Amino acid sequence: MKVTVKLFATFQKGRFTVEAREYPQGIIVDDIITELEIPRDSLGIVMVNHRHVELGRELVDGDTLAIFPLVGGG
Amino acid sequence: MESLDDYLASGAVGDLVPWSVQMSAMEMFSCSCAEVEERILSLNLLPARYQRNRQTISTAGQLRLFRSRVAVIGCGGLGGYVVEQLARLGVGNLVAVDPDVFEEHNLNRQLFSSIAELGKSKVAAAVARIGSINPAVSVTAHRIAFTASNGAELLQGALVVVDALDNIPARLELSEICNRLGIPLVHGAIGGWYGHLATQFPGEELVKSIYRNWSAGKGVEQQLGNPSFTPAVVASMQVAEVCKLLIGEERHLRGRILSLDLHAMEFHETGV
Numbered sequence: 403m404k405v406t407v408k409l410f411a412t413f414q415k416g417r418f419t420v421e422a423r424e425y426p427q428g429i430i431v432d433d434i435i436t437e438l439e440i441p442r443d444s445l446g447i448v449m450v451n452h453r454h455v456e457l458g459r460e461l462v463d464g465d466t467l468a469i470f471p472l473v474g475g476g
Numbered sequence: 477m478e479s480l481d482d483y484l485a486s487g488a489v490g491d492l493v494p495w496s497v498q499m500s501a502m503e504m505f506s507c508s509c510a511e512v513e514e515r516i517l518s519l520n521l522l523p524a525r526y527q528r529n530r531q532t533i534s535t536a537g538q539l540r541l542f543r544s545r546v547a548v549i550g551c552g553g554l555g556g557y558v559v560e561q562l563a564r565l566g567v568g569n570l571v572a573v574d575p576d577v578f579e580e581h582n583l584n585r586q587l588f589s590s591i592a593e594l595g596k597s598k599v600a601a602a603v604a605r606i607g608s609i610n611p612a613v614s615v616t617a618h619r620i621a622f623t624a625s626n627g628a629e630l631l632q633g634a635l636v637v638v639d640a641l642d643n644i645p646a647r648l649e650l651s652e653i654c655n656r657l658g659i660p661l662v663h664g665a666i667g668g669w670y671g672h673l674a675t676q677f678p679g680e681e682l683v684k685s686i687y688r689n690w691s692a693g694k695g696v697e698q699q700l701g702n703p704s705f706t707p708a709v710v711a712s713m714q715v716a717e718v719c720k721l722l723i724g725e726e727r728h729l730r731g732r733i734l735s736l737d738l739h740a741m742e743f744h745e746t747g748v
């Protein structure tokens with residue numbers, strides 16, 4: 403199945419900005435974070451189809467996953 | 477002898493009361509600047525300083541702002557702009573909380589920082605600055621860190637709280653205390669070209685949700701720092717939210733997070 407993955411800010415470096423990627427059925431957000439080698443402690447907003455989701459969220463064909471780094475400065 | 481109200485009404489040009497009349501009223505009637513400003517607005521007149529607000533905020537709205545108290549937690553990059561803009565908007569009572577003094581690395585972005593202020597308290601600089609802009613605005617300065625134990629006291633009487641903190645554990649505590657006290661919280665955070673903001677209404681766990689993947693440490697700001705423009709943009713958007721909350725406009729940034737990428741010049745909305 404196809405999932406569109408969008409990366410933001412510092413996560414684009416050495417990876418990509420947006421890609422339609424092929425994944426097996428049953429894959430969860432956390433699996434893709436692992437595949438992309440994004441450290442868990444740098445994760446900010448993680449959204450599927452414009453909603454903020456838990457890392458355990460299962461993806462389905464046609465979903466868009468967007469991953470933002472943690473932002474906390476003032 | 478003429479009453480204060482009559483003096484202000486006769487000194488008005490149309491419905492605008494010039495600063496010179498406001499000042500002479502203070503002297504003639506031995507009133508504070510805040511008392512005179514409140515009288516002007518109560519008479520449905522407008523201090524002339526607010527004349528360019530009026531197509532955005534009615535005189536009744538301006539009186540509401542003047543009678544409001546807003547607590548700004550953190551007085552650095554975001555907080556400096558927030559305090560300045562709330563004062564210029566006409567919010568009558570501000571509470572500024574920050575334990576820090578200005579350091580050289582603040583000069584690239586923090587509005588109240590200057591060479592002369594290096595080594596001096598950030599909240600004291602806020603008081604001095606606002607006093608020079610509008611002495612009718614009261615700024616209560618607390619040169620302490622916001623904590624779970626002093627939080628409720630610092631936020632007492634605030635209608636809205638602004639999260640302008642620089643670390644995630646304090647942000648989580650602030651959000652929890654705002655919920656406990658039933659106060660809306662306008663959250664904003666920045667790092668490099670990036671930032672986000674959202675308004676948390678009592679009972680919602682928006683800030684906790686934004687940082688649900690956080691375990692320790694800082695965000696991208698640690699690596700990227702902060703340039704001059706990112707705090708100015710996010711702080712201005714936070715102030716727009718505060719303004720709407722205070723005057724009763726209902727189109728808030730509620731149930732959604734707005735993320736900004738000033739490098740790509742993109743805004744993204746996330747539902748929660």
